[in-house]
Amino acid sequence: xxxxxxxxxxxxxxxxxxxxxxxxxxxxxxxxxxxxxxxxxxxxxxxxxxxxxxxxxxxxxxxxxxxxxxxxxxxxxxxxxxxxxxxxxxxxxxxxxxxxxxxxxxxxxxxxxxxxxxxxxxxxxxxxxxxxxxxxxxxxxxxxxxxxxxxxxxxxxxxxxxxxxxxxxxxxxxxxxxxxxxxxxxxxxxxxxxxxxxxxxxxxxxxxxxxxxxxxxxxxxxxxxxxxxxxxxxxxxxxxxxxxxxxxxxxxxxxxxxxxxxxxxxxxxxxxxxxxxxxxxxxxxxxxxxxxxxxxxxxxxxxxxxxxxxxxxxxxxxxxxxxxxxxxxxxxxxxxxxxxxxxxxxxxxxxxxxxxxxxxxxxxxxxxxxxxxxxxxxxxxxxxxxxxxxxxxxxxxxxxxx
Amino acid sequence: xxxxxxxxxxxxxxxxxxxxxxxxxxxxxxxxxxxxxxxxxxxxxxxxxxxxxxxxxxxxxxxxxxxxxxxxxxxxxxxxxxxxxxxxxxxxxxxxxxxxxxxxxxxxxxxxxxxxxxxxxxxxxxxxxxxxxxxxxxxxxxxxxxxxxxxxxxxxxxxxxxxxxxxxxxxxxxxxxxxxxxxxxxxxxxxxxxxxxxxxxxxxxxxxxxxxxxxxxxxxxxxxxxxxxxxxxxxxxxxxxxxxxxxxxxxxxxxxxxxxxxxxxxxxxxxxxxxxxxxxxxxxxxxxxxxxxxxxxxxxxxxxxxxxxxxxxxxxxxxxxxxxxxxxxxxxxxxxxxxxxxxxxxxxxxxxxxxxxxxxxxxxxxxxxxxxxxxxxx
Numbered sequence: 001x002x003x004x005x006x007x008x009x010x011x012x013x014x015x016x017x018x019x020x021x022x023x024x025x026x027x028x029x030x031x032x033x034x035x036x037x038x039x040x041x042x043x044x045x046x047x048x049x050x051x052x053x054x055x056x057x058x059x060x061x062x063x064x065x066x067x068x069x070x071x072x073x074x075x076x077x078x079x080x081x082x083x084x085x086x087x088x089x090x091x092x093x094x095x096x097x098x099x100x101x102x103x104x105x106x107x108x109x110x111x112x113x114x115x116x117x118x119x120x121x122x123x124x125x126x127x128x129x130x131x132x133x134x135x136x137x138x139x140x141x142x143x144x145x146x147x148x149x150x151x152x153x154x155x156x157x158x159x160x161x162x163x164x165x166x167x168x169x170x171x172x173x174x175x176x177x178x179x180x181x182x183x184x185x186x187x188x189x190x191x192x193x194x195x196x197x198x199x200x201x202x203x204x205x206x207x208x209x210x211x212x213x214x215x216x217x218x219x220x221x222x223x224x225x226x227x228x229x230x231x232x233x234x235x236x237x238x239x240x241x242x243x244x245x246x247x248x249x250x251x252x253x254x255x256x257x258x259x260x261x262x263x264x265x266x267x268x269x270x271x272x273x274x275x276x277x278x279x280x281x282x283x284x285x286x287x288x289x290x291x292x293x294x295x296x297x298x299x300x301x302x303x304x305x306x307x308x309x310x311x312x313x314x315x316x317x318x319x320x321x322x323x324x325x326x327x328x329x330x331x332x333x334x335x336x337x338x339x340x341x342x343x344x345x346x347x348x349x350x351x352x353x354x355x356x357x358x359x360x361x362x363x364x365x366x367x368x369x370x371x372x373x374x375x376x377x378x379x380x381x382x383x384x385x386x387x388x389x390x391x392x393x394x395x396x397x398x399x400x401x402x
Numbered sequence: 403x404x405x406x407x408x409x410x411x412x413x414x415x416x417x418x419x420x421x422x423x424x425x426x427x428x429x430x431x432x433x434x435x436x437x438x439x440x441x442x443x444x445x446x447x448x449x450x451x452x453x454x455x456x457x458x459x460x461x462x463x464x465x466x467x468x469x470x471x472x473x474x475x476x477x478x479x480x481x482x483x484x485x486x487x488x489x490x491x492x493x494x495x496x497x498x499x500x501x502x503x504x505x506x507x508x509x510x511x512x513x514x515x516x517x518x519x520x521x522x523x524x525x526x527x528x529x530x531x532x533x534x535x536x537x538x539x540x541x542x543x544x545x546x547x548x549x550x551x552x553x554x555x556x557x558x559x560x561x562x563x564x565x566x567x568x569x570x571x572x573x574x575x576x577x578x579x580x581x582x583x584x585x586x587x588x589x590x591x592x593x594x595x596x597x598x599x600x601x602x603x604x605x606x607x608x609x610x611x612x613x614x615x616x617x618x619x620x621x622x623x624x625x626x627x628x629x630x631x632x633x634x635x636x637x638x639x640x641x642x643x644x645x646x647x648x649x650x651x652x653x654x655x656x657x658x659x660x661x662x663x664x665x666x667x668x669x670x671x672x673x674x675x676x677x678x679x680x681x682x683x684x685x686x687x688x689x690x691x692x693x694x695x696x697x698x699x700x701x702x703x704x705x706x707x708x709x710x711x712x713x714x715x716x717x718x719x720x721x722x723x724x725x726x727x728x729x730x731x732x733x734x735x736x737x738x739x740x741x742x743x744x745x746x747x748x749x750x751x752x753x754x755x756x757x758x759x760x761x762x763x764x765x766x767x768x769x770x771x772x773x774x775x776x777x778x779x780x
Contacts (some may be wrong), residue, residue, distance in 0.1 A: 047727050085723035090582065090677050092719075095440065101721070102436040116581040116677065123585050123674055127595050141507055180572060181580045186507055211568060212580065402497050 020076030027337045032105040038077040038337060040065070040324070041084065041100035043111030043121075048088025049213075054113045055240070056268055057135050057320035058083070061110045065323035067302070074328045075335070082106065085137075086294045086325045090120040097121040101128040107337045108133060110323040113316070115139060115182050122147065129339050133323030136316050137263070137285060140396040145343045148326060149345035149366045150359075151319040152286050155401065156242045157263050159194055160371035164386050166199050169259050171230035172207045177220065179264075180209040184235035187263065190240075190401045191233060197400070204306075205229050210236065215243035221251045222293030232260040241269050245277045255280035266314025267380060275380035287318040288358040288374045288382040299355035312380065318355050325351050326361065358391070366394030409619065413754060417702040418615070419432075425608045442604045442672045443613055444712035446472075449665025451693045451704030452618050458690070459698035460627060461654040462634030463551070467559030468662045468689045470566045471534040473681035475663025477570075477577075478533055481517060482526035482725035483586035483594075502583070508575030510620045511761055517576075523590050530667045536766065538659035542652035549648070551637075560683055567682040582677020586670065594671055607668045611705070618701050631653055662689075677773030695737050697746030706745055763771050 014093060023035050032039035042061055044054035065079045082104050084096035093112065100106045108131040112118045115138055123384065125132050125146040132147045140153035165171045174195055178184025188207060195202045205227045210221050217240075219223055224232060236244050241264070248255070260281040267289050289300060289312060299321070303313055326349060331337055332344035343365075350360040360368045368391040374382030410418055429441055450468050457463045488502045496506040501513050519525045541562065545555055570577045578584070586594070593599060621627050629650055633640045641647045670676045679685065696707020714733060718726035741747050 046724050083723050085719050085726065087719065087727075089681055091673055091675070094673060095443070095676070095716070096719075098436060098439075102434075119584040120675060120677070123587075123595070139507075141503075181574065182504070182507060183573070189509070211571065276505065342597075372560045 003196050019238075020393075021335065026075055026335065027107075029338050029340075031107045031337050031339075033077065033337050036077060037080050038074055038107050039080050039082060039099065040327070041104060041106035041109035041111065042081050043084050043086055043089040043093065043096055043100060043109055044113060045086045045117075046083075047085055049238070050086075050088040050113055050117075050332060052272075053084075053268065053316070056311070056314060056317035057110075058111060059311070060303070060317045060321035061324055062137075062311075063303055063306050064321050065146060066306070068324055068328050075337070079324070079328075080246055086111070086117055090116050093117040094120045094124055097124045097130070097132075097309040098128065101125070101130040106130065107331075107339075108324075108327045108342070110135070110320065110327075112136070115374060118142075118147075131327070131339050131342055133327060135320035135323060137319075139183045140398070141186065141402075143364050143366075143396050145365070146339070147365060148323070148346060148361065149324045149396075150326065151316060151364050151367075152369060152371070152392075153394050153396045154183075154190050154396045155395050156286070156366075156369065156371055157284055158187055158191050159198075160388050160392060161261055161263065161282075161373055162191060162194050162199065164284075164373055165231055165261055165282070166202060168386070169230065171259060173227075173229045174202065174231045174233050175205055175224055175227060175229035176207040176235075178209050178235040179212050179214075179237045179240060181212060184209065184237070184264070187235050188233070190398065193401045196272060210240060212238065212240070214240050217247045218245045218251070221247055221253065224253070225251065230259060232258065234260060234262040235264045236262075237264050239272070241265055242273050245273045245281075249277050255376075265376075266316060267312040267382065268314040268317070270376060270380045275376065275378045278376045279378040281376045282373055282385065283376065283382060284371060284373050285315040286369045286371055287315045288372065288384060289313045290374070290381045290383060291356065291372075292384070293355075293357055295353050295357065322354055322367070324349060325353065326359075328378045351393050360391070362394050364394060364396055366396060368393060409623070414619075414702075421615075421702055421705060422612065425611070427606075429602065430601070433657065434739070436598055438604055439600050439672060440710070440712075440716060442607055443602070443669065443707050445447030445679070445705070446665040446669040446672060447689060447712065448611060448691055448705040448708040449614055449668070450658075450662040450689045451696060451708045452701055453661030454616050454690060454693040455698055455701050455704045456618055456621060456630070456661075457654045457658035458693065459700075460622060460634065460652060461582070461630040463651055463655060464553075464556045464690070465559045465655065465686075466556045466683070466690060467561075467563040467566075467686050468658065469681045469683075469686035470559075470563050471538060471659040471662035472666035472669070472689070473566065473570075473676070473678070474534040474537060476528045476670045476676040476680060477666075478520070478529040478663075479667040479670040480583040480586060481520040482523060482671065483589060484583045485513075485517065485521055486589070486591075487585060487587045488721055499626065502578070503585075504578045504581065504583075505575055510575050514576050530663055534659045534663035535656050538656045539652060542655040543648075546648040546651040546655075551651075560686065563681060563683050563686045567678045570678040578677070580678060582675055582679070584675040584677075586674050589671065595674065600672075603668075603671050607672065610664060610668065614664065615701055615705070618657075620677060622701070626650065626653070691734055693744075695744050697744030697749075699743060700746035700750075703744055703746030703749075710734055710745070 022031055027033040042058060045051050069078050086093040086096055100109050109131045112134050113136050118134055130146055133150055134147055135150050136147055137151040137157050139195055140360050176188045178188050192204050195204055207398040262283050330342050330346050330349045333349055334341040346361045347363045352358055364367055371388045371392050372384060375385050377383055450472055484502045490500040493499045498506055498511045571580050633647055637647055692708040692711050693704050695711050697703030715730060718729050
């Protein structure tokens with residue numbers, strides 16, 4: 001299992017039974033904490049259209065919880081989880097979030113995936129003072145005492161990738177594509193501002209959006225063939241990707257010659273698209289299953305052992321795995337399960353056992369993390385091409401990009 | 403006018419009192435505020451159900467687009483609440499303070515003209531009723547005057563539901579897109595998120611629900627209600643008798659739309675947001691299912707159907723997060739196959755006769771009284 005290879009974690013002092021702090025001391029607000037157990041919630045869609053994406057997150061969170069329990073739990077207490085199904089339906093997310101906080105008194109909740117589901121539960125977490133660990137890369141423009149964002153916010157994911165493609169590929173013209181909702185639109189807004197204001201002599205030659213679930217991309221592919229952009233910048237999500245990449249290939253656009261940079265296709269999506277249809281495309285995010293570091297070499301086999309050899313691990317799955325660990329480390333730093341103390345102790349918490357390498361929580365409750373560019377291979381994996389030298393600072397309200 | 407001597411016959415009165423007892427006393431006393439708020443959410447669908455009983459059960463007009471009206475009512479309420487939550491002080495972090503956050507994210511720099519009236523609470527309240535009424539009138543007039551009915555009408559309403567969703571999702575700068583309108587806080591300065599407010603909202607909603615029940619019952623008992631039933635059975639005969647079938651249909655459709663809109667507005671208040679996921683085809687069909695399960699001929703049945711199906715949905719999904727949809731699907735199929743008239747059909751066919759027999763054996767009384775009193779055989 002992964003424990004042996006997570007040296008940073010196993011070196012942490014393990015509380016023996018004598019050290020376990022009294023429940024009355026670590027839980028002053030009536031959370032579901034007993035002398036031997038602490039309850040957390042898992043809130044993702046396991047049914048409906050989002051199930052295919054969110055299942056990986058559920059699996060990663062369960063793995064992390066099992067590993068934490070095997071290592072002695074949190075403040076000497078085993079983690080027990082209550083899983084609820086958001087059913088790909090935003091009001092259901094709100095209902096279940098309320099249940100987890102009000103009924104079950106969960107000390108923390110790992111959950112949500114889409115921005116819409118997070119927006120639906122955010123007022124609930126703020127009203128009932130809960131703690132949400134949210135794993136998806138997202139559009140930013142948000143910051144809450146009650147949320148830790150373990151995925152990248154938009155500027156982290158976008159700016160480094162654009163700089164890289166501009167420098168190494170000499171790219172000057174960009175065609176922006178996206179699914180029609182808040183994340184792709186905000187991301188492309190940031191991308192456009194960066195291209196036009198910060199990259200010398202670069203321009204955006206087109207920007208288009210498609211309804212979620214759209215499968216008709218032929219007209220935009222024709223426009224791309226006419227305008228011949230140096231880079232296709234694609235933020236198409238979910239099932240639409242399958243149609244988009246197949247139609248690109250069918251239209252004769254060879255991704256080994258035409259640079260395509262995406263921030264929305266992880267290994268999970270390639271599973272559906274088919275590696276041969278997307279080979280050669282570049283993706284910019286913070287984690288690839290193929291990362292070569294000791295943490296990841298322990299994480300991937302542990303994940304596969306628990307969930308089957310065929311599972312693939314994408315960026316969000318890894319970010320979801322960080323949630324329970326960051327919460328454990330924060331609780332131990334705060335020496336309390338109280339939400340206010342956990343929220344206050346979060347900035348500065350670092351997780352050296354992260355499969356992506358190393359992460360640290362910023363004052364604004366987002367993570368410092370490295371941004372990486374990978375190239376898709378025919379076998380469905382990404383090969384790491386570039387990573388930023390330093391951790392990239394999260395900036396959910398970027399000046400000059402709004 | 404042929405009106406029954408009494409507003410409710412005896413079994414309806416029992417149903418009315420039982421429901422009143424349950425909603426006014428039993429549930430508020432036995433449930434904590436979290437569960438009571440869930441019940442309030444379920445009851446918002448009961449408004450739609452009552453409308454569907456009138457329009458589908460009595461009038462024979464199956465609408466698969468009630469989500470549109472539910473959504474219109476909900477959005478009208480949400481627009482008012484969102485403007486109130488987007489005061490300049492609350493939104494000073496934005497590039498343009500004072501407009502809703504999603505507009506700012508979509509680079510809008512001023513409030514669109516159709517949002518402006520929603521600064522006013524009375525206008526919002528009127529809009530909740532009037533907007534869906536006008537919209538349903540236009541659809542109804544366009545369809546029924548041309549004698550489009552039955553399956554064709556159902557398909558068209560479904561298409562309208564799809565169009566509405568695409569419109570809302572596509573125009574996210576103006577509507578909040580797929581996220582919907584979220585983070586609603588106060589109603590006319592009154593915080594709707596506190597437990598106290600949730601209790602008050604619950605009772606307001608139940609009172610409104612009974613208002614709708616009485617209104618629906620009234621419509622049913624007037625000549626209008628009789629004509630609706632006649633139309634459902636023999637549309638041509640009604641037309642040959644000199645009635646304007648189209649106008650009656652339009653009325654029933656508009657009434658159902660207004661009921662749905664009231665439900666939608668209450669939904670926004672109870673849940674604290676509105677999103678296109680209540681407008682589309684799937685929620686619209688779900689609303690029809692609640693009514694079918696409850697019994698499309700019974701106003702009370704619709705309320706019970708909305709309550710029970712949603713309750714089953716919540717409890718099944720809490721117990722079996724990965725399997726609950728199958729269980730729910732099986733439940734629908736079983737009810738519709740075995741009991742085409744839904745729960746109220748089971749009650750009328752199996753439970754009611756036994757109670758009557760029990761009462762009759764205890765206190766002999768001529769059975770004729772019931773027959774004359776009972777609901778017309780529908």
